[in-house]
Amino acid sequence: MFNSIVKSTLAVAIASALSFNIAIADDKFAELDQAVTKQKQSHVDKVVEFHSYINAYLDEYESWRDQYTKDLDAQRAKLIASWGEGEVSGKTKTVDYSEDGQVKTVVDYDTNTMSVSLLVDVNYNPRDMKQLAKKVPSSIDGQKFELEKLEFEEELNLYSPEKEKKETQFIITQTQQQMNELDIQAERLIRSDTGVPDSYIYERAYKKNMALIMQSKKRIDVQSKIYKEMRAKYGIPEEVIIAKESSPIESTPVNTVPIKVEKKKTGTLISAPTQKDDPKVQPQKKTETATAPVIAKKAPAVVSTPKVTTPKKVVKYNVKLPANSLKIRATQYQPLAEKESQTWKIDAALVMAIMHSESAFRPDAKSHVPAFGLMQVVPSSAGHDVNKQVRNIDAPMKAADLYKPEINVETGTAYLHILHDRYLKSIKSNESRLYCVIAAYNTGAGNVARAFNTNKSTSVGRAAKVINLMSPDEVYDHLIKNLPYDETKNYLKKVNGRIALYR
Template identity: 50%
Template structure:
C-alpha cells in the first residue's frame, strides 16, 4: 500500500522524492486510492483511541493503588470529586449529585471512637474557595473490605466503562456516515465492530488483573476466598451480556443507505465457537472458568496466611451536607453563557442548563471515564468532532484542554444540541417529542434512539421518525424509558427532563 504524502516530508537526501511520490500516486488505481484513504481515516481515528486507551490504563493504575489500601478504588467522575493525601491515608469526596462532602481516614482497627473523633478539628473541605469545617459531621466506620462484593463493584466499573466506550464508537460510526465522507458504511461499521471487540478483549485482561489484586490482598490478610457463584445471575453479569451482545452485533446498514454502499459482511462472531466468543469474566469465578467443576457442597477455604499478617485497618468517615444554595451559586455563574449560546443556536436555554446540571453539576473541570470533558461533558472525537466539522469548518476532533474552557465547552455542547435537533432528529415533528429524543441522543447518540423505535433495531432515524410521529410526546417518553439500550441513558432522560423546570 502506498504511503500518504505529508506536505512536510521533504527529503534532504533526495529533493525530488516528494515529487516522485506524487507522480506515483497519480498512477494509482481507484482501488489503491480507496485503500489508502481508508488507511488514512483508520490511522486518524486510531490516534484518539490510542490516547483513550492510555487514559484507561493510567486510571486502572490509580485505582489499583487505592484498592491496595482502601479495598476500593474510588476516583473522580463527572459529578464526584475524589482526592487522596500524598500517603494515601486520607480521602476527600465531594458528591455534587447528593450534595455531601465526606472525609475518610485510614486508622488501625483498634483505634477508639474518642481517638478517631479527635481528628475532626483538623479536617476541612474546600468548596468553591470556601473552607467547610467537619466539626458537625456524621461519623461512621467500617473495616477495610476486600470482599467479593467490593470486588464486584470494581468489576462493574470496568463493564460500565467498556459499555460507554463502545457506545462512543457507535456514535463515531454514525457521525462518519451522516457526514458523507465517501467511505462505505460497511467499512465504518466493520471498523467500529473490530474496535469494540478489542475493548472487550482489553476488559478481559483488566478483570484478570483486578481479580489477582483482590486475591493477593485476601491471601495477605488471611481472608477466605469466596466460593464461585456459577449458577447465580447477578446484575453485573446481565450488564456483561449486554456488553457482549453490543460488541458482537455491528450496527446494520439502514435501508435508506443500502443503495449507496455495499452490505456489511456477516459478523465473524456468528461463526465462532463458545470458546472463541469474547467474554469478560465475572469476579469470584475460578481461574479455569469452568463452573461445572465446582462441587455443589464446596465450602470456602481460608487462604494461607503470610508469615507476618499486616495489622487490620478500618476507615473512619466524617460526612457533612454541603451548604444550601451551593449548586445554585455555580449554576448562576454559567447561566449567561447558556443564554448567549442558546440564542445563537436556537436551543432552549433551560435544556442547556439542565444538561450542565446533570452532566457536571456545573463543574468546568469535570471528567468522566469515557472520557468526556467539562461543563457539558463533550467527547472530543464524537460531539466535539461533529461541531468542529459542521459549525467551525475544522475537520478534526477537539482537544481536552479546549473543553475545560467554559465558553468553548458551552458553545460546543449547545451547538451539538442544535445539530441533533435540527439535523439528525429534524424529521420528528412534535417539539416535545423531539426534545425527549434530543436529550437521549446527547447521552447515547441518535443511532441508539432510532434503535429504540425501529422493529429491526436499525439506526435509520427517518424510519424511526415515522413511528415517533404516530405517538404522543408522553408515549415517546415512555417508549424511550422502556426501550433505550442502556440504563444510564434512561436515568439521564429522567434527570434532564425533570430538571428543565428548574431553569425555565
C-alpha cells in the first residue's frame, strides 16, 4: 500500500515537473519567435516606430506650451475688453491688477519706471478718484509714493488702431520666440546623435513652425474681433478707425454709431453727394469732433441702432524708481555669478550682463516663450542640454527648479560653457567667439551658423571657416545684419554693451 502511494506521488511530481519544464520551454520559444519577428521587421517600420517615439517626446513639451499660450490669450482677451490692451508680466516687467480690475500697477525694470493706472468712466469726478486711490498700495517694489501728489496723463481712445497694432505685435513677437525655440530644439536633437536623420528633424521643425504661424494668424483674428466688438459697444465708427490708420489727421469720435454703407447691385459703393450734384447740400462747418464721411447718395433706411455704452478712460500716474534699484539687485547675485564663472571658466561680467538683459536680476522672471528665472533658461532646450551633458540626466529641467537662483545661475553659466567650449570651439578668435556665444545663448548655435553659411546650413564647422577669415568687428557687424530674428540682433547689442558695466 505504502509503495503504491509513493509511486503515485512520484508520478504526479514527475508529471508536474515535466509540464513546468514544457511551459518554460514554450515561453523561451515564444521569446525567440518575438526576437526573430523583430529582426524581420522592415527598416521602414523601425524608422516609423522611432519617429513616433521622438514625436511623442517632443509633443509633451509642445502641448504644455500650447496650453500656456491658450491660457495667456484668455487672460489677455479679458484685459483688452476692459483696458484696450492685454498688458501682462514679462521677463523684465511685472504687471498687477486689483481684484476688481480697476487699478493696474506696472514696474518696468528696463526703463526703471513704475506706473499706476486707474480705469474710470469718461466723466469721472474727483470723489471717484479718491475712492479708487484707496485701492492703490502705498508702495510698490519698495518705492513709497502719494498718488495725489503725482502728475497724471489721460487716455481716452482705449480701442485705437495703435493699441490693436501693439497687441498684434505681441502675438507676432511671441510666435517668433517660440519658432526660435523650435530651431534650438531641432539643433539639440541633431547634436544628440539620436539616430534620427537630420532631414526628418528639419522637416518636423519646419512643419511645427508653419503650424505656429497658422495658429498666430487665428489668434490675431480672434483678437481683432474683440477690438471690433468693443468699438461697436462704445460707438466708435470703424470707418473713422480705418481712416486714422492711413491719415495723419486725428479724430476723436464720442458716442457715435457706425454708418451703414449701402451698396449697388454691382457691388460698388455709391458715391458721396457733392454741392454740384445737389444744390441743397451745404458745406459742412468745421467742428472739433470728427465723424465718419457720408458716402451714400440717399439716406439709409431707418434702422435700430445698438445701445451704446458710456466709454471708459485711463488715468495714468508715472513714478521714477530710485537710480540704484538695479545696482542693489545686481549686487545680491554677483557672488553667484563669480562662483559659477570660476567653475565653468566663463567671464563673470558676461554672466552678469546676461542676467541684466534677461531678467533685470529678478529670480521670479518669466517670459512668454516661456523661459524662467535670472538667466531665462528654457527647460526643454538649454535646460535639457545642461541636464544631459553636465548632470547625466536625459530630461528637461523643471520650471520650479529654475526659479531657484543657485540652480538657475549654475544652469545658465554651464550652458554658456557648452556653447563656448563645445558647440563654438572651432572659432579661433576669443572676441569673435564671444559675439557668437552671446547670440547663440538667445537663438542657438545653429542659427548663428546659418547667418554665415551661404546655403543656410546649421553646420558650425562650415561657418567657423568663414568666421575665422573675418575680424571680430566684421563678425559682429555680420551677425547684426544676418541673424534670423530681430530679437537676437537687439539681444547681442544689449548684452555686449553691458559687459563693461560689470568689469
